[in-house]
Amino acid sequence: MNQAAKIRQATFHLYTFTISKLISTFGSSVYTFGISLYVLSLTGSAASFAINLICSILPRSLIAPFAGYAADSYSKKKLVILSQVASVLAVAGLLTYSLAFGLSLVAIYITTALVSASSMFTGVTFTSSIANLIDPDRIQKAMGFNQSAMSIATIGGPVIGGMLFGFVSMNVFLAIQIAAYAVAVLLESTMNFKLFTNAELKDESEKQSMISSMKEGAAYLKTNRVIMVIVTTAVGLNFFFSALMIGLPFIAVQQLEIESVHFGIIEGTIAAGMLIASIYFAMRKEVEFPLLFSKRAILVMSFLLSAIALPLVLNFSYVLNVGYLIALMFVFGASNVCVNTPIGVMMQKDVDEKYRGRVFGILDSLCMAMMPVGYLLFGLLYDMVPAQFIVVGSSLCLIVMTLYMMRPSVIKEAYPELDKSVPSQPKFQ
Incomplete structure (x- = not known):
């Protein structure tokens, strides 16, 4: 063809x-x-x-x-x-x-x-x-x-x-x-699922047992430092943002006494923000440095997580509480897409086709496993510790994790060209 x-x-x-x-x-x-x-x-x-x-x-x-x-x-x-x-x-x-x-x-x-x-x-x-x-x-x-x-x-x-x-x-x-x-x-x-497949790719999976093949996929992941960083960061994100999934309804409904109808609108704006950002990425040119772009988006999401505590500290009116959370969740949803889409494109291109299924399978498994663990832990914490301490603490942990996992040496390894002193290019950080 x-x-x-x-x-x-x-x-x-x-x-x-x-x-x-x-x-x-x-x-x-x-x-x-x-x-x-x-x-x-x-x-x-x-x-x-x-x-x-x-x-x-x-x-x-x-x-x-x-x-x-x-x-x-x-x-x-x-x-x-x-x-x-x-x-x-x-x-x-x-x-x-x-x-x-x-x-x-x-x-x-x-x-x-x-x-x-x-x-x-x-x-x-x-x-x-x-x-x-x-x-x-x-x-x-x-x-x-x-x-x-x-x-x-x-x-x-x-x-x-x-x-x-x-x-x-x-x-x-x-x-x-x-x-x-x-x-x-x-x-x-x-x-046609083979339209852009690698014609020279040798299917060695038939010569291996399932366990051996899965071990090979895990070994491939460990040898690719940048992809391993992405997977590890994604697992951490799913864990710490369990604090939001449990905390948002607890803070909004229980502590701020927001009516269920208005809370439904607040939750809906997360998906609305995701939709707008998704359309934006579908129309714009490809992100040049997706790992660096996603790092900044994660840091924005981390600050948004801690910002949920603001109505608990300041005495907002009911209308202001609802409006504030609507705006916050809209930006949060958009930021979520700003993390996922560039990284998704990067993984589609950088992960070897031979291992792509196993890498995405490991990623999904670890992220899904973090959800019930996070739900249980944060569910217990919200009953024992003031909510503002939990969201601010989770935010700080997420910021530290992101700055460490996506540190300059990792960004440099992903994009060696960023180390060149070219004014038109952003410096890695």
Whole structure:
């Protein structure tokens, strides 16, 4: 295939990938919200809701390394389609069970775990395939579109999920979910996952056992200092920003006594900020020094984390509290994309194609594992320590971690050209 034909197909991939990701992510968001409402209405128990959440998070953190191995070892296209079909079958199984016996908590928990596991295979394989689907010059655009799809799903998923839960039966709700996954499968079946693959890449994974292959991926990660720094920093980010995920509702609702409707708007502005920033990255030229760019964005997010404590120290009015948190969360959401998108593009280009699935699998596994640990720790801390001390302390820890992990020697290793005394180039710091 000549280069012009590849570019045309890559353009097709760019929009097909975005639509597919939007449908599947939106469908997952609607399912998660709707099924959570059903569990709460069925039991009235926060513990039952928490168990369903655990069934969603735990399989993802445990299965991610295996998903990475599979993405490097088998046909990416077949893996994406089969994992999406598995999601269809899981929800279809729940619908069949519901029609025959009625919904039960055990059936819901099992389905949530199965959908979570299959979506992890889809997500890791898709993420490791972006550089194979899209030409190098438009990877940032693809990452921007991907972030936009996730932001739209975050904003619209709960809205649509709530509407469907209120107006249709749970069986119709599940049928709509099945249809959404089926459409995503049809779109993904049209993609060429080898469009920009390395023709000289030798597939040695068939000669190795799964354990040996996963060890090889971990060894590759350890030998690549810059990528290892990115992975380690991402794990730290997920841990310390658990302080925000737990602290924001605690501070806003419990301590500032913000009404639930207004708090919903505050949370929604995070996704709105992400959406605006995603569109910006999809339109602008590629970031020249992504590691340095993301370092500065992390430091901005760190200061924003500590800024949540300001209404607890100063006596703001109710309106000012709501307005302040809306503005703060909007900038926080935009900053989050400023961290993820440039680093995502960098990893797509710098991680060897042979190891890409395993590296993204390890990254997802470690980040997902940090979420329940952070939720538990900070949940306990907020009951024992004043909230302002927790968010300020977490912010300071994150700043120190970022300055150390992305210290000048690491930036210099990633971008040797920054060490040259050229006025038009920024100096590394």
